[in-house]
Amino acid sequence: MLREQLGAQAEAIRQLTHQLDWFKKQLFGPKSEKQVFDLPRQDSLFQPEEAPLPAPPADEEERPIKAYQRGTGKKQRDDGCLNDTGLRFTSDVPVEVIEYLPPELTGPEADQYEVIGSKTTYRLAQRASSYVVLKVERPVFRRKGSDKPITTSAPFNVLNNSLADVSLLAGLLVDKFQFHLPLYRQHQRIQQAGITISRSTLTNLVKRVIDLLRPIVDAQTDNVLRSRVLAMDETPIKAGHQGRASRKRQVEIRLVLAVIRRCRRGGVHLLEQPWACPHRSHPQRIVQRHADQ
Numbered sequence: 001m002l003r004e005q006l007g008a009q010a011e012a013i014r015q016l017t018h019q020l021d022w023f024k025k026q027l028f029g030p031k032s033e034k035q036v037f038d039l040p041r042q043d044s045l046f047q048p049e050e051a052p053l054p055a056p057p058a059d060e061e062e063r064p065i066k067a068y069q070r071g072t073g074k075k076q077r078d079d080g081c082l083n084d085t086g087l088r089f090t091s092d093v094p095v096e097v098i099e100y101l102p103p104e105l106t107g108p109e110a111d112q113y114e115v116i117g118s119k120t121t122y123r124l125a126q127r128a129s130s131y132v133v134l135k136v137e138r139p140v141f142r143r144k145g146s147d148k149p150i151t152t153s154a155p156f157n158v159l160n161n162s163l164a165d166v167s168l169l170a171g172l173l174v175d176k177f178q179f180h181l182p183l184y185r186q187h188q189r190i191q192q193a194g195i196t197i198s199r200s201t202l203t204n205l206v207k208r209v210i211d212l213l214r215p216i217v218d219a220q221t222d223n224v225l226r227s228r229v230l231a232m233d234e235t236p237i238k239a240g241h242q243g244r245a246s247r248k249r250q251v252e253i254r255l256v257l258a259v260i261r262r263c264r265r266g267g268v269h270l271l272e273q274p275w276a277c278p279h280r281s282h283p284q285r286i287v288q289r290h291a292d293q
Contacts (some may be wrong), residue, residue: 087122096125131193134165159208163201169209172202 104113138152158166175181183202190197 087124128193131168131190131195133195158212159205162205162208163197164205169205172206173209176206 104110105115136155138154140149140151142149158169164172172183172186175186176183183206184199187197187199187202
């Protein structure tokens with residue numbers, strides 16, 4: 001009796017283990033990535049053991065497949081392209097012409113050939129240094145019969161007693177403010193070109209050039225202030241925590257008020273004009289409300 005119970009329990013454990021393995025396989029998938037296809041000699045489902053095996057399929061005749069080579073479509077180029085590479089440039093770009101002669105035209109039998117045409121190839125190149133030193137030689141002379149020498153005056157320069165040419169000054173500002181290239185990186189590029197200059201010199205040059213541009217900025221500011229409408233940014237900015245007074249919020253509000261007062265002293269005023277959304281309040285009213293608190 002006890003042996004029968006143990007045997008039944010062992011059979012139940014085996015079946016439950018088999019079911020558990022099947023569920024694990026369905027949940028986690030097979031452990032191997034190998035794909036098992038249907039085998040031709042595999043028995044069909046519910047087929048009796050005494051059934052004959054199916055005959056293997058006959059080998060299909062091999063059919064030759066014609067080889068082909070995939071081609072690439074021709075790119076659509078603009079009318080301003082000089083060749084198939086798609087290089088386009090304006091007339092301001094310097095072009096260096098290089099004459100390439102093959103060995104046939106430079107060898108001992110060069111007289112046996114004649115040039116009947118030429119093919120042109122354009123390539124974009126880069127020089128190691130984009131800086132150049134301008135050497136200006138000024139003659140010193142004197143009038144015949146006189147001992148007093150006459151020295152030729154130096155060419156006009158934007159900054160007096162400065163080593164920088166106007167092209168360098170313009171390049172520094174364009175690289176700094178348009179292309180966002182810091183001055184220390186420009187200084188490294190100048191050093192790699194073999195030119196020794198201090199880092200502070202570039203800073204002083206930029207400051208002096210900015211001072212020269214201030215009249216232009218003032219003229220533009222006066223022109224803007226003479227216009228009938230002044231545009232302002234409507235982007236909302238959170239000032240501290242909403243709903244409770246805090247020291248941080250009061251500091252930020254004081255900063256905003258300081259900016260408004262400075263704008264008023266400079267002649268810039270907030271214009272009273274209708275807003276796109278009716279629920280928005282005018283900035284001047286908001287500032288006045290916080291100023292009264």
